[in-house]
Amino acid sequence: MSQSQPPIVSARHVSKIFRRDNFEVKALHDVSLDIPAGEFLALMGPSGSGKTTLLNMIAAIDRPTSGELTVMGERILELSDRQAARWRNEKIGYVFQTFNLIPVLTAAENVELPLLLTRLSKRERREHVAIALRLVGLADRMEHLPKQLSGGQEQRVAIARALVTDPAIILADEPTGDLDSQSATEVLEILARLNREHGKTIIMVTHDPHAASYARTTLHLEKGELLPAAAAAKP
Amino acid sequence: MTLAGFAAKNAFRNKRRTTLTVLSIAVSLLLLTLLMVVWRAFYIDQGTPSDARRLVTRNRVSLTFLLPAFYEQKIRALPGVVAVAPSNWFGGIYKDNKPENFFGQFGTNPADLLKVYPDFKIPPEQAAAWVKDRAGCIVDSRLAAAHHWNVGDHLFIKGSIFPVTLDLTVDGIFVSPVAFQSIYFNQEYVNQALPFMANLDDTFIVLTASPRDATRVADAIDAMFRDSPQPTRTETAKSFTLDFINMLGNIKAFMLAIASAVVFAILLVSANTMAMSVRERIREIAVLKTLGFPKNSILALLIGEAVTVTLLGGLIGVFLASLLLFGAAHGPAGQMLGNLRVTPGVFSLALVAAALVGILSGLLPSWRAASQPVVQGLRHVG
Ligand SMILES: Nc1ncnc2c1ncn2[C@@H]1O[C@H](COP(=O)(O)OP(=O)(O)O)[C@@H](O)[C@H]1O
Ligand SMILES: [Mg+2]
Numbered sequence: 107m108s109q110s111q112p113p114i115v116s117a118r119h120v121s122k123i124f125r126r127d128n129f130e131v132k133a134l135h136d137v138s139l140d141i142p143a144g145e146f147l148a149l150m151g152p153s154g155s156g157k158t159t160l161l162n163m164i165a166a167i168d169r170p171t172s173g174e175l176t177v178m179g180e181r182i183l184e185l186s187d188r189q190a191a192r193w194r195n196e197k198i199g200y201v202f203q204t205f206n207l208i209p210v211l212t213a214a215e216n217v218e219l220p221l222l223l224t225r226l227s228k229r230e231r232r233e234h235v236a237i238a239l240r241l242v243g244l245a246d247r248m249e250h251l252p253k254q255l256s257g258g259q260e261q262r263v264a265i266a267r268a269l270v271t272d273p274a275i276i277l278a279d280e281p282t283g284d285l286d287s288q289s290a291t292e293v294l295e296i297l298a299r300l301n302r303e304h305g306k307t308i309i310m311v312t313h314d315p316h317a318a319s320y321a322r323t324t325l326h327l328e329k330g331e332l333l334p335a336a337a338a339a340k341p
Numbered sequence: 342m343t344l345a346g347f348a349a350k351n352a353f354r355n356k357r358r359t360t361l362t363v364l365s366i367a368v369s370l371l372l373l374t375l376l377m378v379v380w381r382a383f384y385i386d387q388g389t390p391s392d393a394r395r396l397v398t399r400n401r402v403s404l405t406f407l408l409p410a411f412y413e414q415k416i417r418a419l420p421g422v423v424a425v426a427p428s429n430w431f432g433g434i435y436k437d438n439k440p441e442n443f444f445g446q447f448g449t450n451p452a453d454l455l456k457v458y459p460d461f462k463i464p465p466e467q468a469a470a471w472v473k474d475r476a477g478c479i480v481d482s483r484l485a486a487a488h489h490w491n492v493g494d495h496l497f498i499k500g501s502i503f504p505v506t507l508d509l510t511v512d513g514i515f516v517s518p519v520a521f522q523s524i525y526f527n528q529e530y531v532n533q534a535l536p537f538m539a540n541l542d543d544t545f546i547v548l549t550a551s552p553r554d555a556t557r558v559a560d561a562i563d564a565m566f567r568d569s570p571q572p573t574r575t576e577t578a579k580s581f582t583l584d585f586i587n588m589l590g591n592i593k594a595f596m597l598a599i600a601s602a603v604v605f606a607i608l609l610v611s612a613n614t615m616a617m618s619v620r621e622r623i624r625e626i627a628v629l630k631t632l633g634f635p636k637n638s639i640l641a642l643l644i645g646e647a648v649t650v651t652l653l654g655g656l657i658g659v660f661l662a663s664l665l666l667f668g669a670a671h672g673p674a675g676q677m678l679g680n681l682r683v684t685p686g687v688f689s690l691a692l693v694a695a696a697l698v699g700i701l702s703g704l705l706p707s708w709r710a711a712s713q714p715v716v717q718g719l720r721h722v723g
Pocket of ligand 2: 157158159279
């Protein structure tokens, strides 16, 4: 990736305050960062430090209270809910800690979900689903329901669902948090491969230094503030 | 997979709850369909073409007051009148008081009766035999089938209003477009036993030349007798039946009240199911939004789910209603039901009602769920 390209994510003095009845939670405070396209970034920090909040704002499912956030040239604050939904469907893949597959749908149907919002024909959708499931090594599990899969397999289906629309960015919120170490390694290898071979920008929240070791860059959040890269360098 | 397929799958997530909901909606729709069938038969169905040409003249005061027999001649003389026949309620008992042995017995003039009911189908030799037979009667084919009567059989009808027992020979069996649940006999029989009856009649059935004449002739008849001691009231056969039904009370309001209660009940049942079903899926709905599903698609998905359930219940209900009416029409009291059946109109209306209930009941919970901020939903546990 050439350095001259504009960053794919650019945050300037981003703050997020959650207001609850009569008290406020400062989830993010004055966060500024640039993430270049093609990056594999690990976002670390203790629980409650604002990692999920930052990820959600990059995905345009939440809005900053103040500051500027530009993702792929789109100013997140200016998108309507409807525009944000459409934009997210095309540009963002999201992987959750708890997989969040729909229990009544098969692996293939779960992966097909985001494609229902596109203009693709039934046949094209099926092709895309097959490719995505092959990429995560589950071509032989298409017709399985989530409950018939292991946790690691479920998370791989979730990754296939995140990448089936061929988004530029994949956001993963503690994707290995619920997995045993072997499944975790499989999932991390898939993410690394998507980054390396398919040029996806990956932003991954994690607690686990082993998981972070797959990333090219690691940033630390603490109490809503981004630590300087040098201060965070030591484990 | 399609969005509709997804909605249908969601509808059957909790199989037991959905089954119970579908069944309660089915039972309610069965009731609603039966109400609509009766409503149609009472208030919408106009009967056969000749029904529109037929009038009934009776005493203005009440059906229990009689009319002078000579009115018949005067009515027949009016322009536009094709035929007039007296029709006198005998009200006798056949065998016993059991409901299956109840049917109408009307004394009339055979030759005139066959003229005012041109749509009765009866073999000509049977009609001719009846016209000549003072102690004969003709019977509705459905009634004959139910009681296994054949031509030549004797029916003994014990009078309860009049102190006479009729011994009637079945001279003919007629087929009418709508079930009549009645027999007709020669009024002469009663008049011979009770001479005072010769000068009195209950009602006159009047056949006009065309449906357009009906109102004019009805007005002319009533005008002719307005100042006499026995003024008349003349209506189409249909409104005569309705008047009779309305003597039982305000049936229309009663039926509307039941129908509203039924619709309201299924609205509650369905809304409750949807509210439960949506509450269990707050997180999942947020996940769908994260995948890019806009509010409208979520709404469509959830309402589609509600409509799937109510439509299925509706289909089962309408099917049960059809089955029930079919069974009843072929059962012992079948001829009483006549034209009670699930018409395509009633069928569609019942399903439209079911779909509307689905939409209405799904609206509020779905709107709430679809409007929930994504972050809130994703943080939801449970
Ligand atoms: N929707 C919300 N409403 C209120 N407070 C919230 C909400 N989301 C997050 N918070 C608060 O903001 C802070 C950061 O949360 P989060 O970004 O989830 O942290 P992390 O993902 O790093 O564990 C926490 O104190 C959390 O309680
Ligand atoms: Mg978090």
